[in-house]
Amino acid sequence: MQSLGSLVRVRHINCGTFRARIGGPALVSHVLVCEFEHGLVLVDSGLGTDDVAHATARLGAGFRLLLPALDSAETALDQLDRLGWTANDVTDVVLTHLDLDHAGGAADFPSATVHTTAVELKSAQTRSGIPAKVRYRPTHLAAIEHRSAGYVECSGELFGMAGHQLHDSVWMIPMPGHTAGHSVVAIRDPEHGWLLHAGDAFHHRRAVTGQRSGRSISMAEALFADDLKLLRTNQRRLADLSTTPGGPRVFCAHDPIQFRALIT
Template sequence: MRRVRHLNCGTFRARLGGPALVSHVVVCEFEHGLALIDSGIGADDVAHANSRLGVGFRLLLPALDTVETAVEQIGAMGFSAADVTDIVLTHMDLDHLGGASDFTSATVHTSAAEQSSAATRTDAAAKVRYRAPHLRAVKNRTSGYSDFTDELFGFTGHRLHDSICAIPMPGHTVGHCAIAIDDPQRGWLLHAGDAFHHRRAITGQSSGRSISIVETVLADDRRELRLNQRRLADLAARSGGPQIFCAHDPVQFAALVASQVQ
């Protein structure tokens, strides 16, 4: 891996008493091309928001700005959509998978449990989070993994590359994973996806009633969610551990952008 960069690929303004939320996408630059960790909101999502994201999604007040899409931001870096060879997902929710539609030659990686859940669930909650246009776009290029036998940070995971490892972290969804990234400049990072929604979840502080309610409402398994938050808090407290961040915390995102190598 040559370089790691951090992009906001979807702003959400529905945050009472605080800054807008981000959709944190990590760009990993290799000699052979680019790998994305999550993909944010895509160009077609911006153009056809109601049909692709659902009318209810508008309650989050998404910016729906083409400039924020990963494909636009990667283009501004001097790359093309074809340079993205792989997209590694924390999970398949609409705000994490939507941008994959813009990278038609990329292989999409997720856990087998998440792939199965997205493909087979038909309940109302699943229809909100797993959007049919997104799933159709990646149906024939998704690779699901179930062998979590590699050890990292005291966890077991699945190494997709020497520098990228998926660690099962169910709760928000049944097949949710945190993605570890070995940044050549800063050492190990851990993209925890939606395992938590506010940085205080891993510091032992209260993240606030509104955030806790959102986490609870969106969780497939609340017990697993809280268990994994405690595991992440323990990891964050260890000396020499990875830098842990979630998908939507704007303060964590800003700190990583400020410290990234230009």
């Protein structure tokens, strides 16, 4: 990834709107488009074009319960096309984890290397248990099978946390709980400083402000957690980090308020 040169700009795009419950706020699938001198890197990928076109077959009937918008204009591929980029301009996709709403869009960028942890990759490939069969989709995994880099040994430390340095401006930091191999991704935005995309390490901004996130959010986090105790421990770590002077701006994948604050 070092051959990409310097990071020039970071864009924030929504690659999948859905409602977790009827009457609730519309949630987003927050994806970062990192523009380097010699290519693009995505952090997460949202839903892909085939996911939108063939939702039940690719995502499973259960995903319909989240009331997804399934709008092709929200896919990363379509949004990049409107910005003047092509699929081949995306050299790398860094995934916080391989859940269907985070990894599906990677299929639209067949020449890109997909980065995740070895633990997450193995969990997705084995699909052991009902939750794993729901969250990890065979079509998504087949699309990245021969172009995935699964990291084991951490190469350094950032913000007091061990992680994998992929570039001077890109770090992947293991933070399990939501899934066994979940990571957060740190990006050094040349304009705004360090950003920390926390994926599904939390689902509501209140997790890093010390406030109660509400019963429905807490129940959803518990329902989808691989290790709830570890998830809560890491949420406290992120809360501390978000208030550390000089620390990164911490945000999750689905909070619409955090997303709107970053795009403005």
